[in-house]
Amino acid sequence: MRYLGLHLRARRIPAALAAAASGTLVLWTVVAVFSEVPDADISLVTLLVLLLAAVVAPTLGGHDDALDRTSALRWLPRRAAHLLVALVIILALVLVTLLTGARFGPAALVLRDAAGLLGLTALGAVALGTARSWFLPLAWTLPVVMTPFAGASVPLQALTWQTQPHDNRTAAVVATVIAVAGLVAYGVRGSALRDIRSAA
Amino acid sequence: MRTISAAETAPATYAWSVHAEQLKVKAGRHLAVDGLDLRMQNGVHGLLGPNGAGKTTLMRALATVLRPAGGKLTILGQDVGGRGNLRQARRGLGYLPQEFGFYPRFTVREFVEYMAWLKEMPKHTIPGAAQRAIERVGLTTRADARMKTLSGGMLRRAGIAQAIVNNPLVLLLDEPTVGLDPEQRLDFRELLRDLAVDSCVLVSTHLVEDVVAACTDVLMVNEGRLVFQGDANTLIDHGGPNDAGDSPAERGYSALLRRARNGGVA
Incomplete structure (x- = not known):
């Protein structure tokens, strides 16, 4: 257990958990205080999940990518477990609000967005490195939240999958594809090498 | 021994x-x-x-x-x-990069032990191996100091300690x-x-x-x-x-x- 504890600290997990809990509390408070209905608006639900996915981003790599790479550990199952545990924690944090007077749901939408946005973060880590891994989910989701799409065009529904209703099949398929791609790419390759000397 | x-x-x-x-x-x-x-x-x-x-x-x-x-x-x-x-x-293998990143709140001992774990050393051998590596680079008195408090030369020696901890x-x-x-x-x-x-x-x-x-x-x-x-x-x-x-x-x-x-x- 001692070494798992060291690993969690090296991956900044305590700070990430604190940030995730605080972020959830702040958004929950906003809805609890200012909303006239108990259910949070879909854009707020997506924003909360986006925030939580971004909080996971710095935990996807250690403090030195080069030293991590020289490790003899079997990384694939560890990386996959990292993403799955992150998904469970995000779901737990968001879905616990369903028991309160300010609800972030429904559960199917939270699951879809959490899986898809975590997948995007993981793809970001593989392509851009740990430190910039949150660029990808943020760059895709913020414009979608600001300009939601409610039409029947399937390509546009796919493009705005984060804010589609929870029973939209296209959005579910897109989120699943991204989640699986992120899981496989990050599991096999890990974060891109972006350490101090990588530009040399 | x-x-x-x-x-x-x-x-x-x-x-x-x-x-x-x-x-x-x-x-x-x-x-x-x-x-x-x-x-x-x-x-x-x-x-x-x-x-x-x-x-x-x-x-x-x-x-x-x-x-x-x-x-x-x-x-x-x-x-x-x-x-x-x-x-x-x-x-x-043991490797000391030209510059290396580390979790600043780790102590020297924790840093070296963590690197030993990453190299898949048997767990029961890690504390002894880390202590020996720290002694060999002359950091015994700072073994329980946090990495962020070390001078440049001490950091270098902590880096050498992690590189040699697994007797590469x-x-x-x-x-x-x-x-x-x-x-x-x-x-x-x-x-x-x-x-x-x-x-x-x-x-x-x-x-x-x-x-x-x-x-x-x-x-x-x-x-x-x-x-x-x-x-x-x-x-x-x-x-x-x-x-x-x-x-x-x-x-x-x-x-x-x-x-x-x-x-x-x-």
Whole structure:
């Protein structure tokens, strides 16, 4: 257990958990205080999940990518477990609000967005490195939240999958594809090498 | 006393600890190591070369951080150039990068123990191995100090401690003496000689004098290729009175570099 504890600290997990809990509390408070209905608006639900996915981003790599790479550990199952545990924690944090007077749901939408946005973060880590891994989910989701799409065009529904209703099949398929791609790419390759000397 | 495993006493089934043939490695898009041939056995090997010669990229390829773009690379008898499994070779490797990142709130002991765990050392051996590594680099009194409180020289020594914690058979040290004071450098040379008894140590440095004093074998790279491999005396023999440098070894270095730049290989 001692070494798992060291690993969690090296991956900044305590700070990430604190940030995730605080972020959830702040958004929950906003809805609890200012909303006239108990259910949070879909854009707020997506924003909360986006925030939580971004909080996971710095935990996807250690403090030195080069030293991590020289490790003899079997990384694939560890990386996959990292993403799955992150998904469970995000779901737990968001879905616990369903028991309160300010609800972030429904559960199917939270699951879809959490899986898809975590997948995007993981793809970001593989392509851009740990430190910039949150660029990808943020760059895709913020414009979608600001300009939601409610039409029947399937390509546009796919493009705005984060804010589609929870029973939209296209959005579910897109989120699943991204989640699986992120899981496989990050599991096999890990974060891109972006350490101090990588530009040399 | 530490326990010696059966794997450590088993005879090696390979001729060279490190064997590279026509090795090519990219640093970004640039081919920083370009057709390098290298063979190394146990001992201290000093890696010299001007800035940009490919020393750090070569070190990173040998440390299995970068995959070669071409050629063949075998470490401890394991082919690490292709898509093969690198774990076996990595267990026997120690690597100190030129600069390294660390969790600033770790103590020196926690840092070294964590790196030992990453190298898959048996858990019950980790505390003893970490303590021994910390003692060998002279950081015993700071073992429980946080990494963020260490000076540059102490950080360097903590980095060396993590590199040697698993008693590596191949130890790669990229500019290990930066930030060490003269006394610490002398201690470090002693440590190198000690380590080289049963491992292959490659030390990259700009300090020609360190190489002459501590290395049994001198390697020199220029523009991604090996331009010299031999002992320190042979390096010195290459220097003439008209070559630049304040010592015979520096004059030898200058002469070899000039010859390499003019297209010749020693």
